Amino acid sequence: MLLFPAIVALGLLAAPAPTPGLPEAPPEELGFDASKLAGVGEAISTAVDEGKIPGAVVIVGRRGKIAHVEAIGRRAVEPEAEPMTRDTVFDMASLTKPVATATSVMVLWERGLIDLDEPITTYLPEFDNHGKGAITVEMLLRHRAGLIPDNPIGDYEHGVDEAWRRIAEIDLVAEPGEGFRYSDVSFQILGRLVERVSGRPLDEFARENVFKPIGMADATFRPLDRGIPADRIAPTEVVDGEMARGEVHDPRSRALGGVAGHAGLFATADDLAIYAQTLLDGGIGPDGKRILAPPTVRAMIDPADTPEGERRGLGWDVATGFSSPRGERFGPLGFGHTGFTGTSIWVDPDTETFVILLTSRLHPGGDQPSPTALRREVATIVASAIVDTPIPSPATAESAEVLCGVDVLAADGFAPLKGKRVGLVTNHTGKTRDGRPTIDALFEAPDVELVALFSPEHGIRGVLDTNVGDDRDEETGLPIYSLYGERRKPAPEQLEGIDALVFDIADIGARFYTYISTMGLVLEAGAEAGIPVLVLDRPNPIGGVEVAGPVRDEDAESFIAFHRLPVRHGMTVGELATLFNAERGVEADLTVVECQGWRRSMTFDETGLLWTNPSPNMRSLTEALLYPGVGLLEATNLATGRGTDTPFERVGAPWIDPKAWATELNAEGLPGVRFVPVRFSPAERQYEGEDCGGVYIIITDWDEFEPIELGIGLAVTLRRLYPDHWEPEAMDRLMTNQAALDAIVSGASVREVRRTWARELRRFLDVRAKYLIYED
Template identity: 45%
Template sequence: MRDEIANGKVPGAVVVLGIGDRIVVRQAYGNRSVMPSVQPATLDTIYDAASLTKVMATSVAIMQLVERGQIDLDRPAAAYWPAFAANGKADITVRQLMTHYAALPAGIPTRAWSGTEGALDAIVALKPLAPAGTRFVYSDVDFIVLGEIVRRVSGQSLDAYAAQNIFQPLGMRDTSFRPSAPRDRIAPADVEGGELRWGEVQDPIAYRMGGVAGHAGVFTTADDLTKFAQMMLSGGKGVLKPASVAAMTQPQSPPGGSALRGLGWDIDSPYAVWMAPSFSTQSYGHTGYTGTAIWIDPSTRTFLIVLTNRLHPDGKGNNLQMLRRISTVAGAASRGEQSRVMSGIDVLEAYGFRQLAGRRVGLITNRSALDSGGRRTADVLRQASARQGGGPQLVALFSPEHGLDAAAEGKIASGRDQATGLPVFSLYGETRRPTPTMLAGLDALVFDMQDVGARYYTYPTTMAYAMEAAAASKLDFYVLDRPDPITASTVQGAVLDDDLTSFITYLPLPVRHGMTLGELARLFNAEKNIGVRLHVVTMRRYERTMWFDQTGFAWVPPSPNLPKLEQAVLYPGVGMIEAANVSVGRGTDSPFELVGAPWIDGKALTDHLNGRRIAGVRFEAATFTPREWVYPGQRCEGVRIVLTDRNRLDSPLLGVELMAALWRLYGDRLQIDRTLGMIGSRASLAAVKALVDPRDVAQSWTPGVAEFLAKRQPHLLY
C-alpha cells in the first residue's frame, strides 16, 4: 500500500483481511483527500462503492424477492417491466441480466436525458448487441434494469428497499445511497473535466439518475463491508437463505460461456484476473470503478476488502496492480505454505468444463500436460466428452515438435492416439500451422503444454501459429495456463533483434521472458494484432516467484533433452551456444550440463570459467562422448556445469561467459557467428568478438529489458 501511494496510484486506502474467525489486517493508509485539503484515511472513511452496489444491494434484493416467490430468475425481465421488451429485448431473462449474458450495451449515453425516468426510457430504446445468452458483455444497463425490477416488484425504491432489508438488518450503519454523513468523513472522487464529487456518486449515469441506480450509488465503510462479507460466509445469516448464497456464488452463466459469473458475483471472468488467481476455485468477488474491491473464499473462510478513491485527485489513479499484489499476499496468508498450485486444466475441471460445454474442441498438447491427478489433459477432456448434459466434445489432437509423447526428434507424422482413438495432427511435419482442413467442424482450439521460460523454444510459436489459424477460422482459442518453470519474476538477456524472429522465437523477447504461456498468448495477440478470441484459464495459488518444484507439480520432461528441472534452469544460458560447433550434452545423460568439443582442453576451460566467479554455478573438468547430435561417437573434453544457487544465477550472462571463454581460448576453431539467432543481438555478438567483458555485454541489455518490461506489464495475469 505504501508503495502504491508513493507511486501516485492511489491517495490512500482502507484494507481488511479476514481469515477464519480472525481479522488479520484492518488498516487505513495514506489520505482520503489531498485537495482542497489533506485529510488522512481512517477506518471509518466512507467510500463510493461503485459497482459493489451490484452485489451489496441489487443482487441481494433480487434473491430475496426470488425467495419470496415474487421473481423467477428464468422468466423474461419484461414480465416485471413490460416496456423493457421493446426493440428485441422480450426474451432477456432475469438470470441473463444477473450474469451479464443479456448482450445489452455496457451503458447508455449521458446526454439527452435526465432523471431515473429518462434513463429508463433510454434503456427501452436500446437494442441487444447479440441474441441473449450468446455473449458476455459486462453491462451497467443489466443492473439498472434489475434495480427497476426491484422497485416494481417490491413497491419500494431500491435505496429504501436495501436500507430496510439488507443494510439495517446487518447493522451496516454507514452504508446507504446518497449518504447523509458529514462530508469530512467521505472520500472524494474526481470525474472527467476535473469536477470534484464529494458525497455524490461518481458514476455519470447513476449521478444523472439522482444517485440511486442498480449498478452504482452505494457508499460504505470497510467495517460495514466486513459485516456483509461475514454474512456471505455464514450462508446469508439474517439476510439470505444458504441456497441463495450458493446460487449467487457458483457459476450461473450459460454453458459454453467463456466468462464464469454467479448471480451478480464475478467468479472467473476477465474482470476477476486481478484477484481470483490468488484464491481457490470456490472464491468469488467484485470490483468497483472508483477503486473498491471485495473477494471472498469459502474454502479458507477468507475475505479481502480494499476501499480506495483512486480517481482522486486527478482522475488518473490506477489500483489494479495494487489489488493483484495485495491478493497475492492475502491468498498466501489464507492457505499457508502447503497448498499446491492448480493448473489451467485443474481449474477447468473444478468448474465442470463449463467454459467448453457443448463445443467441438481440438487440443494442442503433449505429455507434459497433466492434471493434478497425473492424467493427461487429452484423457481428462475425452472423459468429459462422455458426460451427459452437454460437456465439451474433444474430436482431435494436435502435436508440436517432439510429438505427443514429447520424446521424438525430427519431423513428426500425423497419426492416431492409442489411448483416446482420436486423430493426431502433427504441427511439426508437413505443416507447422493448423490447416483449414484440420480445423473443419471445430468450435474452439485448446492449448495445454509446459513451456520452459526461454526465448528459444518452439512451443510458444506453435501456440502463436495456432492462434493465427483460429482467428482466420473464427474459432475461440483457450490456453490452459501452466507455470513458467524458471520463475515468472525474472527477465534477463538481450531482446531479440526485430529481424531475427523464426520458428524458435515468434516475437522479439529477452532470453528469459518471465511470462507464462497464457501471458505470452495475450502479448502475442496484442503485439501482432492476431485478433483471435482468446481465453486464458488462469492458474490458482500461483506466485510469480515460484520455481517449478515449489508449485507441487511433478516435473515431466517437456522435450527429450530436458529430463530434469536443473537442466531447464541452465538451458537459457547453455542453449545460447549450441548452434556453434560445440556439444552441449545432447546425446548424453546430462544435456545442458555439459559443454565440450574434441578440440577443447577441459582443464584450461574449467580454470578460466571458475576464475570468472560466475554467481550460481561452478565448473568441473569433464570428458564425454555424445551418442548423437554434435560429435556423435567422438571423445569431447570440456566442462560440467554444477548449479549451486539458481536464485543467484543470471543464465543469459552464463551463456555469454561460455561464448566469450570459448572465443578467447579457441577463436580459431569456434564458429561463433552461428550463435547469432540464440544470443539474439548483433551488437552483443560483436562485443563478444571484440573481447568486451561479458558483464559489460550483459549490462548493455538493460535498456531493452526495461522497454520489454513496460510492454509485458499489461499482459500479466499473476
C-alpha cells in the same frame, strides 16, 4: 556426538515376537481396502502395456506381513522374452547407498569404530586436500559434503588403484555442509570407509553383518560370482556390445570391480521387504536377530536440521526432489530411495507400511523414461487403500497447492466448452495435477466432444527429435495433426467443424523453446477461422520474476524466435498468449484459464506438481534452468550435453582443454555457479562418439544464478581461449541479436556484452508489465 530429537508415534521401535520371514495375509486383515489396493497391479500393467517398463515386481507390506505382491510383465524382452517372476534379482543401483553402505556405516558406528562427527580424513587421510578435511562422515551420508555428483569416467581407465587416487584428489564444488547435492562420489567414499575401518571388502561386510543375519537370501554384490543363475537376473541394457545381466550397470562401480558404495548391490523384492520390515521393527529381523539398535534406526531416518526441500536422513531420502516414491498421501515421517535402473522403496512409519517397486526400466535399450510417475501413482494408491487409520498430511503438503489451468477448468465442470466440438493442442506435458492426461480429461468430459488433436515439436508423447508426421491416437481413435512437420500452423481444413481450440502444453521459460511459437501460430489460426482459443495456463518452471538476455532483433523472426522477447522472458504461457494476441494484432477470441496458487517467485520445485520431461533432453529442473544460457551456444560447434545422461549440464568439444577452460570460467566469478573439468563422449549430434574436453556446470546458489550470464560467460571465454577453433557466428541463430554477437566476436567481457541489450530489455519490461496475471 550427534543429537537426534525424539520421533513420536513411530510405532517402529518396539520389538515384535520373532517371525520366520514375512508371511502373507489378506489385505483386509492388514487394514486395506482390497479393491483399492488392486489398483497397484492395474497401474503397473498399464505402464507395461504402454511400453514404459518391460515388467515389475511390487510388494506392499504392513505390520510385519505382505498384503500385496505381484510379478507383472516380462523380466527380459531381448534376446528372448521371459516372464517376470517374484524371485527375479534386480540391479539395485542407488538403493545400494542406504541398504548396503549406510547400514554398514551405522553398524560400525554402533560398535564405536566410526564417529559421524569426525572428518572423513580421520579414517581416510589420503582425502586431506582441496579443503576436504572439513567433510564429516555425517555430511557424506546426507549428501552435504560439497562434492561433485560423479567424477569423470576417464578417471577409471587406468586401474582401480589409480581410480582411487583420482577420487581422493577430487576438488570441492561447494563448502562442506552448506547444501544438499546428491553425490555418488560421497557414497563411494563411504564404501571405502567401511572397508578401511572394518578391514573387509564392502560386499563381505554387508553380507555378514546386514544381509545374512536377517535372511536377505539373494542380496549380494556380483551375483554371478555368488552362484545366482543369470536367467534369474533382470537384464538392463547393452554394455560393451552385450546385454548386461548380472553385471552392475553403473560404469564406475563396474570399473571398480562391481563393488562400490554407491552402486553394485543386487537383490529381490522379498529381500527388500525383509529389510524394510527390519527397520520398522527397530533393527530386528524376522527371525529375531538384531542388526541395529532402535536408536540407530531412529538416527538413520531422522533428517535432523536439514532445511526444507533438502530433508535427508543418514543415507535415506525424507523430503527432497527425489521423493517421488512417497506418493501424495504418505506422511512426513516416511523415508525411502530410488535407483537409476528403476528400483524404489518407501517406508511409512506412521502407518507401518512399506512399498517396494522393482523394474528394469533401462531394458532393452536404455532410452525409457524414469518411472517417477509410476512410483508416485503406486504409493498414492497404497496410501489411499489404508482404511483403518487416518493418513497424516504428507510433507509435500507444505508446498503450495498449485492448480494448473486444466485443473481449474475441470473444477468448473468444463463450462466454457459445454456443447462444443473441441480441437486440443497438447502433448505429454498436458496433465491434471493427479497425472491424468488432458486428452483423457476432455475426451471424457460431459457435454464436450473432443474431435481432433494437434501435436507440437517432439510429438504427442514428447519423445521425437525429428519432424513429426500426422498420426492417430491409439486410446481415443482421434486424428493427431502434426504442427512440426509439413506445417507449423493448423490448416483451415483441419479446423472445419471445430468450435473451440484448447492449448495445454508446458513451456520451459526460454524464447527459443518452440512450444510457445506453436501457441502463437494456433492463436493466428483461431483468429483466421473465427474459432475461440482457450489457453490452459501452467507455471513458468524457472520462475516468473527474472527476465534476462538479448531481445530478438526486429528482422529476425523465425519458429525459434516467434516474437521480440528476451531469451528468459519470465512469463507463463497464458501471459505470453495475451501479449502475442495484443502486441502482434492477432485479435483472437482468447480466454486464459489461469493457474491457482502460483506466485511469480515460485520455481517448479515449489509447486508440488509432478515433473514431466517436456522434451527428450529436458530431464530435470536443473537442466531447465541451465537451458536459456547453454542453449544459446547450441548452434555453434560445441557439444552441449545432448547424447549424455546430463544434457546442458556439461559442454565441451574435442579441441578444448578441460582444466584450462574450467579455470578461466571460475575466474570469471559468475554468480551462483562453478565449473569442474570433465571429459565425455556424446552419443548423438555433434562429436558423436568423440572424446570431448569440457566442463560440468554446478549451480551452487539458485537465488544468485542467472543462466544468461552463464551462457555469455561460456561464449566470451571460448572466444578468448579458442579463437581459431570455436565458431561463434552460428550463435546468432538462437541469440537473434546482432549487437550482442558482434560484441562477443570482438572479445568483449560479459558485462560489455550485457550492455548491448540493456535498452531493449527495459523497453520489453514495460510492455510485459501490461500482461502479467500473477502476483509476486
